[in-house]
Amino acid sequence: xxxxxxxxxxxxxxxxxxxxxxxxxxxxxxxxxxxxxxxxxxxxxxxxxxxxxxxxxxxxxxxxxxxxxxxxxxxxxxxxxxxxxxxxxxxxxxxxxxxxxxxxxxxxxxxxxxxxxxxxxxxxxxxxxxxxxxxxxxxxxxxxxxxxxxxxxxxxxxxxxxxxxxxxxxxxxxxxxxxxxxxxxxxxxxxxxxxxxxxxxxxxxxxxxxxxxxxxxxxxxxxxxxxxxxxxxxxxxxxxxxxxxxxxxxxxxxxxxxxxxxxxxxxxxxxxxxxxxxxxxxxxxxxxxxxxx
Ligand code: OGA
Ligand code: MN
Numbered sequence: 001x002x003x004x005x006x007x008x009x010x011x012x013x014x015x016x017x018x019x020x021x022x023x024x025x026x027x028x029x030x031x032x033x034x035x036x037x038x039x040x041x042x043x044x045x046x047x048x049x050x051x052x053x054x055x056x057x058x059x060x061x062x063x064x065x066x067x068x069x070x071x072x073x074x075x076x077x078x079x080x081x082x083x084x085x086x087x088x089x090x091x092x093x094x095x096x097x098x099x100x101x102x103x104x105x106x107x108x109x110x111x112x113x114x115x116x117x118x119x120x121x122x123x124x125x126x127x128x129x130x131x132x133x134x135x136x137x138x139x140x141x142x143x144x145x146x147x148x149x150x151x152x153x154x155x156x157x158x159x160x161x162x163x164x165x166x167x168x169x170x171x172x173x174x175x176x177x178x179x180x181x182x183x184x185x186x187x188x189x190x191x192x193x194x195x196x197x198x199x200x201x202x203x204x205x206x207x208x209x210x211x212x213x214x215x216x217x218x219x220x221x222x223x224x225x226x227x228x229x230x231x232x233x234x235x236x237x238x239x240x241x242x243x244x245x246x247x248x249x250x251x252x253x254x255x256x257x258x259x260x261x262x263x264x265x266x267x268x269x270x271x272x273x274x275x276x277x278x279x280x281x282x283x284x285x286x287x288x289x290x291x292x293x
Contacts, residue, residue, distance in 0.1 A: 004034045006042065010241030013142040013258075014044035022050055022250060026059035036064070039123065040200040043254040044140050044241060050250045052127045054081065054274070057250075061125045061276040065284070068114065068121065068277040071186060084262075085272040087130065096267055099178070106174045107262040109210035110141070110231050112255045113277055116165040116211045118190045120289075121255040122280040130272035131245040135265030140241045143206040144257040146234030147195065150206075158206070161194040162291050163227070164214040173210070191216070192289045196256045199285045205257035206230060207289070234259060245273075256284065 005018040017038060024031035039045055050056075058080060061067055067080040076083045086094045086101060094100045114121035126138070147155065166189040171178040194215070196207040208227055215223040242263075243251060253260060255277075265271055280286045 006038050011239055012145050013042055014140060014241040015042035016046045021047055022056050022060040025063055032063050043142055043258050045252045047250045049248045057127055057276050061278055065122055065278045065281055068279050080276050082275040087270050087272050102175055102178050106171055109170055110235055110259045110261045111209040111211060112259055115209050116167040116187055116190055119279050121277045122284045123252055123254055123278045125252045125276045127250045127274050128245045129274055130270050131247055132265035132269040132271045135263055136271045137263040138243045139261050141235040141239055141259045143234050143259055144203055147204050147206045159195045162191050162216045163194050163208055163212050164189050164191050165211045166213055169213040170211040197285055
């Protein structure tokens with residue numbers, strides 16, 4: 001096998017993996033160990049030229065931990081896939097007021113996947129199946145670097161703060177019609193510490209997103225202003241990595257420390273991407289995220 005090479009892509013985070021693909025990681029412990037180390041260090045990994053299939057995406061993703069099963073009313077309900085697409089089963093494109101078009105708009109808010117779930121997500125793996133020729137990029141920012149850029153007194157105040165996350169809150173910013181009563185009842189708000197410490201390297205990260213609506217002990221208006229300011233700080237110009245998708249690309253990101261958002265593309269262009277989501281376990285630093293009983 002060729003040596004695995006890691007090539008830095010973004011400002012202090014994000015890297016391309018060369019010399020190993022998803023199949024190597026699925027099949028070989030040494031390739032998994034190298035890619036896992038790169039994931040802990042760089043937070044966003046890019047693989048080009050993958051011959052992706054649903055089976056390969058599952059085999060790769062399962063190396064990192066248990067997979068989330070899609071529950072909410074999605075096309076992929078009951079499977080480990082979250083499918084983001086504007087293509088109808090008959091090949092036509094969805095109209096702009098379609099649920100999938102609203103989902104795409106909601107994805108354009110800075111977020112981390114599944115912080116509104118218990119357990120939350122360790123990582124997401126996203127494969128390009130059909131890419132738009134203009135737009136449709138995915139943009140990333142590091143909450144680890146955002147945390148490290150905060151002044152120390154600020155970090156000290158935030159380290160033991162707890163914040164509330166709610167899927168209905170972020171969807172409500174797009175359209176109140178976006179979330180069904182069933183989704184609302186299966187996804188009650190959850191609370192996590194505002195700082196996630198990575199047990200592999202001891203590095204701390206902010207852990208907030210557009211799903212985050214409250215901080216314990218703080219008036220709601222003040223908390224929401226602070227959350228917006230922290231997201232702006234983390235995602236400020238010059239601190240993001242914008243990924244232009246090519247067919248065959250697969251990306252993986254660390255939801256403990258990465259904010260991401262989709263970028264718009266023309267309504268008349270097809271785009272179809274498939275995500276698998278790996279659930280965080282205690283080994284990923286989850287225990288310290290829960291409020292003391
Ligand atoms: C996701 C997501 C953005 C995009 O799959 O979790 O936010 O650009 N995707 O498709
Ligand atoms: Mn997402």
